[in-house]
Amino acid sequence: MIIAAARVVTPTRVLAPGWVLVEGDRVADVGEGTPGRPADVDLPEATLVPGFVDVHVHGGGGASFDAGTAHDAAAVTRAHLAHGTTTMLASLVTATPERLLASVAELAAASEDGVIAGLHLEGPWLSPKRAGAHDPALLTEPDPALLEALLEAGRGQVRMVTLAPELPGGLDAVRRLVAAGVVAAIGHTEATYDEARAALDAGARVGTHLFNAMRPLHHREPGPIAALLERPDAYVELIADGVHVHPAALRLAAEAKPDRIVLVTDAMAAAAAADGDYRLGRMTVTVRDGVARLAEGGAIAGSTLTLAAAVRYAVQVAGLSLADAVRAASSTPAEMLGLQGIGSLVPGHRADLVVLDEQLDVQRVLHRGRWVT
Numbered sequence: 001m002i003i004a005a006a007r008v009v010t011p012t013r014v015l016a017p018g019w020v021l022v023e024g025d026r027v028a029d030v031g032e033g034t035p036g037r038p039a040d041v042d043l044p045e046a047t048l049v050p051g052f053v054d055v056h057v058h059g060g061g062g063a064s065f066d067a068g069t070a071h072d073a074a075a076v077t078r079a080h081l082a083h084g085t086t087t088m089l090a091s092l093v094t095a096t097p098e099r100l101l102a103s104v105a106e107l108a109a110a111s112e113d114g115v116i117a118g119l120h121l122e123g124p125w126l127s128p129k130r131a132g133a134h135d136p137a138l139l140t141e142p143d144p145a146l147l148e149a150l151l152e153a154g155r156g157q158v159r160m161v162t163l164a165p166e167l168p169g170g171l172d173a174v175r176r177l178v179a180a181g182v183v184a185a186i187g188h189t190e191a192t193y194d195e196a197r198a199a200l201d202a203g204a205r206v207g208t209h210l211f212n213a214m215r216p217l218h219h220r221e222p223g224p225i226a227a228l229l230e231r232p233d234a235y236v237e238l239i240a241d242g243v244h245v246h247p248a249a250l251r252l253a254a255e256a257k258p259d260r261i262v263l264v265t266d267a268m269a270a271a272a273a274a275d276g277d278y279r280l281g282r283m284t285v286t287v288r289d290g291v292a293r294l295a296e297g298g299a300i301a302g303s304t305l306t307l308a309a310a311v312r313y314a315v316q317v318a319g320l321s322l323a324d325a326v327r328a329a330s331s332t333p334a335e336m337l338g339l340q341g342i343g344s345l346v347p348g349h350r351a352d353l354v355v356l357d358e359q360l361d362v363q364r365v366l367h368r369g370r371w372v373t
């Protein structure tokens with residue numbers, strides 16, 4: 001199948017016009033201009049971009065990964081797939097050790113089945129001072145025994161863990177995760193600049209939702225934000241929904257490290273679903289006009305974003321180029337996780353692509369070589 005379009009966004013440049021040849025579930029070829037034979041699908045107004053890769057997402061379509069069932073996991077991925085997200089980690093919020101172990105075991109099976117691309121544990125080793133929507137009563141210091149049990153329950157599917165490195169045992173946990181091939185992320189943290197640097201020196205490579213739930217940047221105590229932005233090999237997640245981060249903060253991060261920003265949704269169950277009351281772990285979250293807040297205290301509690309909406313916001317409001325915004329939602333997160341063969345429109349990669357119209361709204365989604373919308 002040849003799909004021709006006004007623009008095709010590849011890792012190196014935007015082909016205008018361009019085309020993609022799909023064979024089976026793979027991209028077989030990509031080219032500029034008009035294809036050698038008539039296109040099977042001709043989209044003269046559209047832009048083709050790779051399927052989006054979301055490394056931080058808790059739910060969507062009314063369902064949540066925290067439920068810890070394969071059924072709910074499938075509902076979340078279906079909801080986001082309709083909006084162009086073709087690969088995602090399942091992010092779990094802080095819960096009791098028993099609950100986490102059960103969810104990890106169940107979702108590891110979903111990951112082995114290819115429903116999700118792995119697990120991201122956000123908590124329970126987070127700073128109580130930066131708990132955000134995590135249940136403060138369940139936050140603990142890193143516990144080596146629990147860490148081992150979670151890795152074992154995950155059977156290699158735990159790909160990322162967010163923790164506050166300044167907690168006692170935090171750096172040891174970072175080192176253990178890195179040794180196990182897991183991405184260690186700094187987040188929900190009161191770490192000073194020096195403490196954040198120590199975590200990066202220990203192998204941490206990611207800042208979880210940069211700016212949110214961390215010590216803010218101060219000129220005499222620049223904290224984790226400066227430590228992450230100035231470290232060339234560190235990636236930073238950004239929630240580009242117009243609620244979590246000011247567009248100027250988004251631009252600042254994008255200019256500091258154009259190849260290392262990762263757009264994430266941090267979406268909860270209300271993404272691609274209606275306003276109302278939802279659960280996030282043990283907490284009640286009320287969603288009004290698409291903004292999710294804790295019922296008690298009113299802290300923002302995840303987003304109702306889709307990654308397509310984040311890309312649109314990054315381009316139309318924050319002013320990033322389409323190529324930069326798309327890269328931050330596809331090839332960069334894939335590279336961050338070491339996921340091979342996804343995230344770019346290049347020969348050999350999985351045929352995951354999204355058709356965007358001129359307003360960057362999702363028109364169609366191709367997943368593993370098949371149209372799903």
Ligand SMILES: [Zn+2]
Pocket residue numbers: 122132188209213266
């Ligand atoms: Zn968070």
